[in-house]
Amino acid sequence: MATLFGARLEEHASRDAALAVILPGLEMSYSELLARVRACATQVARARLLPSETVGITIADELAHFVSSLALLSLGVPQIGLPTYEPIPKRLDLARRLAVTRVIVADPRHALPGLQALPVAVDAPDAGARRAPKPVTSDPDVPGIWYASSGTTGEPKIYALTQRMLAWRGAHIIRSEGGGAEYRTFSPVSIEDPLSKNRRTYCAWAGHASVFQSRTPSPPRSLQEQCTSLGVTCVELTILQVSDLLADRSDMRRLPARTTVYTTGAMVSPRMRSEFEARFGVPLLVHYGAREFGRISADTPGSGDYDTEATGPPVPWIELEIVDGEGRTVPKGEVGEIRVRSEHMIRAYHADPVATSRHLRDGWFYPGDMGSLTPRGGLRVHGRGDDMMNLNGIKIFPAEIERVLEDHPAVKAAAAFPKSSLIHGDIPIAAVELHEAGSIGAEELMSRARERLGLRAPRKIIVLASLPRNAAGKVVKRELASFVTTGT
Amino acid sequence: MERAIRAPRARDVVFEALKTAAPQTFDDELRRAFLAGTSLKLAELDMDSLAKMEFCIAVELATGITLLPSQLSELASTDAIERRLCEAAVSLKAEE
Numbered sequence: 143m144a145t146l147f148g149a150r151l152e153e154h155a156s157r158d159a160a161l162a163v164i165l166p167g168l169e170m171s172y173s174e175l176l177a178r179v180r181a182c183a184t185q186v187a188r189a190r191l192l193p194s195e196t197v198g199i200t201i202a203d204e205l206a207h208f209v210s211s212l213a214l215l216s217l218g219v220p221q222i223g224l225p226t227y228e229p230i231p232k233r234l235d236l237a238r239r240l241a242v243t244r245v246i247v248a249d250p251r252h253a254l255p256g257l258q259a260l261p262v263a264v265d266a267p268d269a270g271a272r273r274a275p276k277p278v279t280s281d282p283d284v285p286g287i288w289y290a291s292s293g294t295t296g297e298p299k300i301y302a303l304t305q306r307m308l309a310w311r312g313a314h315i316i317r318s319e320g321g322g323a324e325y326r327t328f329s330p331v332s333i334e335d336p337l338s339k340n341r342r343t344y345c346a347w348a349g350h351a352s353v354f355q356s357r358t359p360s361p362p363r364s365l366q367e368q369c370t371s372l373g374v375t376c377v378e379l380t381i382l383q384v385s386d387l388l389a390d391r392s393d394m395r396r397l398p399a400r401t402t403v404y405t406t407g408a409m410v411s412p413r414m415r416s417e418f419e420a421r422f423g424v425p426l427l428v429h430y431g432a433r434e435f436g437r438i439s440a441d442t443p444g445s446g447d448y449d450t451e452a453t454g455p456p457v458p459w460i461e462l463e464i465v466d467g468e469g470r471t472v473p474k475g476e477v478g479e480i481r482v483r484s485e486h487m488i489r490a491y492h493a494d495p496v497a498t499s500r501h502l503r504d505g506w507f508y509p510g511d512m513g514s515l516t517p518r519g520g521l522r523v524h525g526r527g528d529d530m531m532n533l534n535g536i537k538i539f540p541a542e543i544e545r546v547l548e549d550h551p552a553v554k555a556a557a558a559f560p561k562s563s564l565i566h567g568d569i570p571i572a573a574v575e576l577h578e579a580g581s582i583g584a585e586e587l588m589s590r591a592r593e594r595l596g597l598r599a600p601r602k603i604i605v606l607a608s609l610p611r612n613a614a615g616k617v618v619k620r621e622l623a624s625f626v627t628t629g630t
Numbered sequence: 631m632e633r634a635i636r637a638p639r640a641r642d643v644v645f646e647a648l649k650t651a652a653p654q655t656f657d658d659e660l661r662r663a664f665l666a667g668t669s670l671k672l673a674e675l676d677m678d679s680l681a682k683m684e685f686c687i688a689v690e691l692a693t694g695i696t697l698l699p700s701q702l703s704e705l706a707s708t709d710a711i712e713r714r715l716c717e718a719a720v721s722l723k724a725e726e
Contacts, residue, residue: 382683565690566687
């Protein structure tokens with residue numbers, strides 16, 4: 143029996159000329175995609191995978207990653223992306239936590255030390271792969287794709303979406319984005335990023351086309367050109383990409399009227415939205431969500447007169463409440479903690495009871511953000527309820543930085559804190575106290591932090607004779623923040 | 631913390647920011663050329679959006695001057711960035 147995604151791909155492939163993937167100079171139908179997925183699945187199946195074994199994917203090429211991911215979904219083999227942009231120690235740590243011993247790679251240089259590389263070729267589907275290999279399992283409620291996110295303990299939290307969850311989310315999200323027959327989605331963010339990957343996976347479930355970036359080095363194409371020439375109907379941009387687009391005067395054309403443009407997060411100003419619409423001729427829509435839970439609120443395309451103080455109304459396929467510290471719903475307009483639940487949501491983090499009890503309580507998921515409902519029913523997100531930093535959408539926990547720095551034998555104590563920036567949000571800074579003065583410099587610590595934390599590393603490290611502490615011995619971060627701002 | 635910025639200081643700030651933001655492309659050869667007074671073309675440094683973001687963060691931390699990644703696209707060379715930083719510092723000082 144086929145897996146949910148395996149059966150779905152077969153169904154799409156039986157439709158004449160239904161397009162699955164579009165790249166500059168290449169249009170691939172679902173039947174062509176299916177041939178590649180089967181060939182890839184056949185290559186992977188030769189490795190004799192064990193039941194419930196999780197396989198890593200380290201592939202930057204979008205098409206190769208997409209095919210490999212769909213092949214594993216067709217085989218019923220759980221997968222986790224081990225992105226090329228993450229430091230190798232972090233990839234190895236994720237692999238260790240999920241007992242991953244094998245990683246699919248398209249480029250042998252991306253093999254990870256100590257793990258078996260499973261090379262796959264997705265560009266030449268062989269004729270012997272006409273039949274799909276037998277799935278390891280067709281159970282739709284076992285992990286389909288594992289994901290990692292930041293954690294309060296300093297370790298990324300790990301959670302899984304089952305094939306049923308992916309299918310359910312995909313059906314709702316693509317439909318809510320107006321997914322008709324002409325729907326084509328594009329995200330100028332690497333498929334190795336979970337949000338971008340999910341968008342492509344949802345699109346494959348819904349049987350529409352994903353537009354990928356060129357596989358070969360080529361002159362940059364403007365968004366207008368990309369959308370016009372490749373027939374894109376739905377684009378997802380980060381807030382920084384929106385900001386870049388507004389400043390870029392090289393192509394002053396408007397976007398085709400059919401284009402729906404989404405950005406995500408709570409930091410989208412009404413001014414940015416109005417500037418975007420004036421410049422590109424289409425509204426900038428906003429959605430808000432949590433990777434673990436999925437979409438929570440979103441503007442509805444075509445509804446017009448958007449509530450620019452909000453991140454859209456809560457989506458209709460979930461339940462949302464704003465509650466006080468006791469879990470009681472607060473009156474409309476008052477600020478409280480956001481909590482949500484849905485038919486198909488995660489029930490726990492992997493081997494992390496602390497994170498599970500913090501974010502999943504009484505059948506609700508708590509993203510950790512504070513919010514309120516506007517008079518028009520939109521969800522306004524006010525920010526974090528805890529001390530998490532948000533650097534251009536990258537969520538960073540102080541404990542994560544402190545742990546890496548304190549892991550160095552020369553460091554006695556570390557404290558991470560944000561420096562507020564109008565442009566970037568929270569710029570993470572760290573102060574350290576050494577066991578022995580002069581035993582290590584800030585540059586060496588920065589380099590170590592970058593290696594371990596990647597984009598979540600502090601952007602400045604200050605070495606102090608001693609960290610400011612209160613009577614109880616707790617570091618007073620407020621004083622550190624003041625030191626960075628005023629120098630005193 | 632640091633508001634006043636003069637041309638030599640701006641050059642130091644740009645140098646340090648490039649080391650952070652473009653560690654691969656801002657190689658020894660370019661560093662030597664920069665330190666010898668050459669103005670580098672930003673295109674030579676092949677900075678993607680992430681590198682531009684890191685550059686702006688480094689500048690902001692060193693000077694308090696906010697620079698949008700997109701503004702870097704308008705500035706073709708390191709000399710142009712230095713001029714922008716000096717101008718911004720003057721405006722900031724006037725505001726204070």
